[in-house]
Amino acid sequence: MPALLELEAAYEAAKKDKAFQAELDLLLKTYVGRPTPLYYAKRLTEHLGGAKVYLKREDLAHTGAHKINNALAQALLAKKMGKTRVIAETGAGQHGVATATGAALVGLSCEIYMGTIDTRRQALNVFRMKLLGAKVNEVSIGSQTLKDAINEAMRDWTASVRTTHYVLGTVFGPHPFPAIVRDFQSVIGKEARKQILKAEGRLPDYLVACVGGGSNAMGLFDEFLPDDIKMIGVEAGGSGIESGKHAARFATGSLGVLQGCRTYLLQDEDGNVLETHSVSAGLDYASVGPQHSFLRDAGRIEYTYAVDDEALAAFELLSRTEGIIPALESAHALAETVKLAPRLTKDKIIVVNLSGRGDKDVQQVARLKGIEIA
Amino acid sequence: MNRIDKTFKKLKDAGKKAFITYIMAGDPDLESTMERVLMLEECGADIIELGVPFSDPTADGPAIQRAAERALSAGVTLRKIIGFARELRKRSTVPLVFMTYYNPVLKYGEEAFVADAADAGVDGLIIPDLPAEEAGSLIRLCRAKGICTIFLVAPTSTDDRMKKIASASRGFIYYVSMTGITGADLSLDSQFSAHIGRLREMSDRPVAIGFGISTPADAAKMAASADGVIVGSAIVRKFHEDPAGARDFIQKLREAI
Numbered sequence: 146m147p148a149l150l151e152l153e154a155a156y157e158a159a160k161k162d163k164a165f166q167a168e169l170d171l172l173l174k175t176y177v178g179r180p181t182p183l184y185y186a187k188r189l190t191e192h193l194g195g196a197k198v199y200l201k202r203e204d205l206a207h208t209g210a211h212k213i214n215n216a217l218a219q220a221l222l223a224k225k226m227g228k229t230r231v232i233a234e235t236g237a238g239q240h241g242v243a244t245a246t247g248a249a250l251v252g253l254s255c256e257i258y259m260g261t262i263d264t265r266r267q268a269l270n271v272f273r274m275k276l277l278g279a280k281v282n283e284v285s286i287g288s289q290t291l292k293d294a295i296n297e298a299m300r301d302w303t304a305s306v307r308t309t310h311y312v313l314g315t316v317f318g319p320h321p322f323p324a325i326v327r328d329f330q331s332v333i334g335k336e337a338r339k340q341i342l343k344a345e346g347r348l349p350d351y352l353v354a355c356v357g358g359g360s361n362a363m364g365l366f367d368e369f370l371p372d373d374i375k376m377i378g379v380e381a382g383g384s385g386i387e388s389g390k391h392a393a394r395f396a397t398g399s400l401g402v403l404q405g406c407r408t409y410l411l412q413d414e415d416g417n418v419l420e421t422h423s424v425s426a427g428l429d430y431a432s433v434g435p436q437h438s439f440l441r442d443a444g445r446i447e448y449t450y451a452v453d454d455e456a457l458a459a460f461e462l463l464s465r466t467e468g469i470i471p472a473l474e475s476a477h478a479l480a481e482t483v484k485l486a487p488r489l490t491k492d493k494i495i496v497v498n499l500s501g502r503g504d505k506d507v508q509q510v511a512r513l514k515g516i517e518i519a
Numbered sequence: 520m521n522r523i524d525k526t527f528k529k530l531k532d533a534g535k536k537a538f539i540t541y542i543m544a545g546d547p548d549l550e551s552t553m554e555r556v557l558m559l560e561e562c563g564a565d566i567i568e569l570g571v572p573f574s575d576p577t578a579d580g581p582a583i584q585r586a587a588e589r590a591l592s593a594g595v596t597l598r599k600i601i602g603f604a605r606e607l608r609k610r611s612t613v614p615l616v617f618m619t620y621y622n623p624v625l626k627y628g629e630e631a632f633v634a635d636a637a638d639a640g641v642d643g644l645i646i647p648d649l650p651a652e653e654a655g656s657l658i659r660l661c662r663a664k665g666i667c668t669i670f671l672v673a674p675t676s677t678d679d680r681m682k683k684i685a686s687a688s689r690g691f692i693y694y695v696s697m698t699g700i701t702g703a704d705l706s707l708d709s710q711f712s713a714h715i716g717r718l719r720e721m722s723d724r725p726v727a728i729g730f731g732i733s734t735p736a737d738a739a740k741m742a743a744s745a746d747g748v749i750v751g752s753a754i755v756r757k758f759h760e761d762p763a764g765a766r767d768f769i770q771k772l773r774e775a776i
Contacts, residue, residue, distance in 0.1 A: 146650050147675040286584055292575065299577045304699035306675060402621045403575060405648070415596040416626030417574040 148306040153321040155226045160328075165225060169218055176250070177207045177217065179332065183340035183496070188466040196489035198482060199349070200469070200499040201337050201365065210472065210501030211333060211361045212243035216312055218329040220247030223310035230254045230305065233312040234298040236263055236291035236357065237427035237474060238270025239501055240314030245279035247312070255279040258297040260290040263426045266509050288420045291357075291430045295404055315358025316434035319405030323434055330364025337496055338368055345494060351485065352376045354498035355477040356448065357392075357427045359434035361500035366446065375447065378437060379481045381423035382450035390422035394433045395441055395448040401432075408435040424453040424513070425473035427501075451480035459483055460503060460510065472501030473509070522614040522642045523667050523690035526565050527725040527746060537691075537747030538738075538776045539727055540754055540769070541568040541618065543586035545595025549603050553610075555758060555765075560613045562766060563773040568645065568749065569604070571597050571619035578647040580702030582752040586759065597623045597632070601639045608640035616643035616669065616690075629657050637664035643690045645669045651687035658687055669693050672718060674708045685722035691747060694718065694728045702752030705731035715744055735775035742776045 159165045173179040181202045190198045203211035216233070223231050231253050235241030241257040248255035257274050261283045264271050274281050287293035295318070302311040316323040316330075341349055352369060354362035356378040366376050383391030391397075394409040401410035403418060411419040411431040423429040440446040451459070459479035464470045471479060475498070482497050489495070503510075511518050520528075530537055540559045544552050556567055572590035576583060597619065604615060617636065624632050624646065636644070644666055649657070651670045661668045667690030672681055675698055685692055694715055697706055708714070719726060728741045729749030741748045750772055757765045 146652075146680065147673060147677060150677075150680075286581075286588075287574065296575050296577050300580070300700045303578070304697075304703065306698055400625075402625055402648070404577065410622075412622065412626065414626070415598070416623035417591065418622075 148302065149319050149321065155222060156321055156325050159222055159225060165221065169221055172217060173214070173332065177213050178205065180336040180340070181205050183337055183344065185344065186467050189463065190486070192466050193483060193486040195486040195491060196350070196493035196495045197491070198486055199341065199494065199496045201333060201496060203333060203361065203498060203500045204469070204471065204475070204502035208239070208243050208246050209504065210239040210243065211330060211364060212240040212314060213246065214332055214364070215314065215326050215329040215360060216240060216243035217247040217250065219310065219312040219325070220244070220251045220253060223253060223312070224251045226310060228253065228308060228310040230256070230309040231312050232256045232258065232298050232301050232305070232309055233314055234258050234291065234294035235314065236294065236429060237425065237472070238263070238267040238274070238505060239427065239472070241279070241281070242270050242273050242277065244312045244314070245274045245277035248279065249277050256301070257281045258284050258294040258301070260288070260294050261285045262289045263291065263294070267426055267505055269508065270505050290421070290426070292418065292432070299404065315360040316363045316436055317358045317404065317406060317432065323406065323436055326360050327363045327367055327436060330360050331367045333361065333364035333498065334366065334368030337365060341494070341496060348372055348374060349494040349496045350375065350489070351493070351495040353379065353478045353482050353485070353495060355379045355428060355474050355500060356433060356437060357381070357430050357474060359437045361498050363434065363436055365496070365498045370445065376445070377481060377485070378446055378448045379477045380448060380450040381425055381428035381477060382452035383422040385452050386450070391450070392421040392423045392429050392431065393450040394431070396450055400438070403432050406435045408438040409433050424456060425477065427472070427474040428477060449481060451477040455480040457510065457513065460506070469499070470503035470507070471499055472503050473506045475500045521665055521667055521690060522612065523566060523616070526614050527691065530565065531746070536742040536745070536776050537565040537725070537727060538563060538773050539566040539568060539729070539747050539749040540564040541570060541749060541751030542758065543570040543572060543583060543590050543755055544600045544603060545572060545590035545593050546586040546755070546759070547589050548593050549595060549599065552603065553607065556607060556613070557611060558766060559769060560611055562769040564613065564769070565747070566614040566616060568616045568618050568751070569600065571600055571617055571623060573620040573623060576620060578700055580700045580752060582702045582756045586755045597627055601635050604636070604639040604641050614642045615640065616645060617641055618645040618647070621646050621649045629660055633657070633660040633664050633666060637666055641666060643667035643669050645693060647671060651684050654687065671695050674698055674711065674714055678717060681718050682721055685718065685724060688724060691725040691727045692718065692722065693749070694726050694745060696728050696730045696732065696741065699730065701730055703731050705733065705737050712744065735771045738772050739775040748776050
């Protein structure tokens with residue numbers, strides 16, 4: 146609690162601090178490469194034969210995913226708070242890479258917690274983090290995935306709070322984290338609004354994003370909440386809901402308290418957290434950001450899921466029709482778009498958050514297809 | 520008067536400090552837990568903390584994490600542990616505190632949980648992931664049923680928060696010896712004495728120190744600064760690795776306090 150109160154005070158001060166904001170804006174522009182393009186996916190649109198599909202190209206941000214927006218900003222905040230070290234959890238490895246990058250840029254030491262299973266399926270990102278000077282700690286307890294990496298990062302932070310800032314990677318955990326991460330990611334939606342107005346002269350009809358913890362979705366959606374736009378969050382359906390091997394919290398979960406927030410959770414009748422499955426490490430998580438739970442119960446955002454096979458098909462479809470290899474996480478949002486666009490007339494517009502690029506997933510997809518690459 | 524309050528009063532009158540022991544309920548099964556609780560009482564434990572296993576124990580180090588895994592794989596649940604408390608009450612009047620994470624309580628239902636726990640003879644409740652600020656409804660329910668709510672003060676807690684925690688706590692205040700998780704090596708902050716001194720000035724409630732106390736020497740040192748000493752991971756580890764040596768270890772801890 147004392148650490149959270151300190152963080153909240155520091156964040157409120159940073160929001161009002163013009164020098165901090167100017168430094169962040171400059172780095173987002175010159176280092177991250179913002180604004181990322183809003184790209185009209187013409188061939189994908191023609192292939193689907195319905196609504197126009199635009200892709201918000203977060204895959205083109207430095208380090209290959211939207212995660213850098215938040216990680217870099219929190220690294221700056223940590224420096225401003227006088228911390229010398231940052232820690233983070235990571236699932237797919239994108240947030241770990243982004244945090245290691247932010248730490249290298251700002252000059253902080255960095256340790257990343259990652260579940261053993263995830264270190265195997267995202268071996269490339271483990272090596273990237275090490276190249277960036279971070280220490281990667283494998284977490285071999287529990288389900289050995291993102292949830293356990295968060296537990297271990299929280300344990301570290303409890304002990305190291307005086308010198309260390311915990312760069313939480315998604316809109317999750319205790320307050321003020323969900324608000325901080327939402328704010329740092331809201332640059333996605335702010336840019337998308339300007340870009341679609343310029344391209345089409347109007348706002349889109351649909352926004353689609355994948356939801357693990359939910360930071361890329363919140364980053365896109367937040368800006369448009371007051372507008373009359375349908376929003377769809379796509380969870381990981383894994384091997385299918387009936388198989389029990391999935392991470393679709395809104396499909397079968399119930400309200401619970403985990404890791405400092407009250408939100409939807411996949412849990413058993415005694416309140417223990419269930420194991421999850423997804424082909425995508427970044428979506429393989431038993432809980433979801435509390436803002437998503439609120440907006441879902443308020444009826445503002447609709448949530449659905451895509452199963453592994455649908456995501457893999459969308460992964461290949463985008464690669465072939467547009468020459469863009471998406472992250473497996475983002476492929477879940479594309480899988481929903483593949484279902485949605487043909488049902489809509491050609492004058493409708495969908496904006497999909499292409500939250501990350503798929504380089505990290507190439508080896509795993511090859512493995513799933515039974516192809517060996519050295 | 521609650522059994523915890525009575526115990527601290529009796530100890531104070533005798534000029535003694537409380538020896539509070541933690542074990543994980545159901546590690547490796549509830550039958551062994553019954554034997555162990557009775558043995559702890561026999562060896563002079565003044566208060567028993569019973570851990571409720573949870574899938575994500577973020578405040579605990581490896582010793583208790585692994586114990587929770589063993590208990591969960593034995594099928595132990597909060598409901599079964601309440602049944603266990605009821606059985607224990609037929610054989611013992613030792614003050615009994617549940618240490619659980621919040622989600623199992625939420626899932627059980629706060630009101631049903633407090634009613635069932637009180638009925639089973641549970642005296643106190645520690646929930647490390649529920650800050651006093653968020654515990655309003657649970658505190659009210661516990662007050663009505665006479666269960667002590669015990670909250671944690673950390674070395675980083677400000678005076679303002681210490682006041683809040685002290686006023687929300689009943690039975691005793693749990694002082695966390697160091698910033699960190701259970702079972703780590705004891706390393707006291709340079710401000711330790713001053714900090715705990717301020718807490719004791721703020722509140723008349725007994726203060727017990729826990730986290731990282733693993734040897735009789737640690738226990739003796741901590742007993743000098745508080746009304747009670749809590750030993751958890753070290754006992755859990757001993758029961759798991761060297762059950763035959765547990766009695767001797769526990770007696771040595773008792774003597775040190």
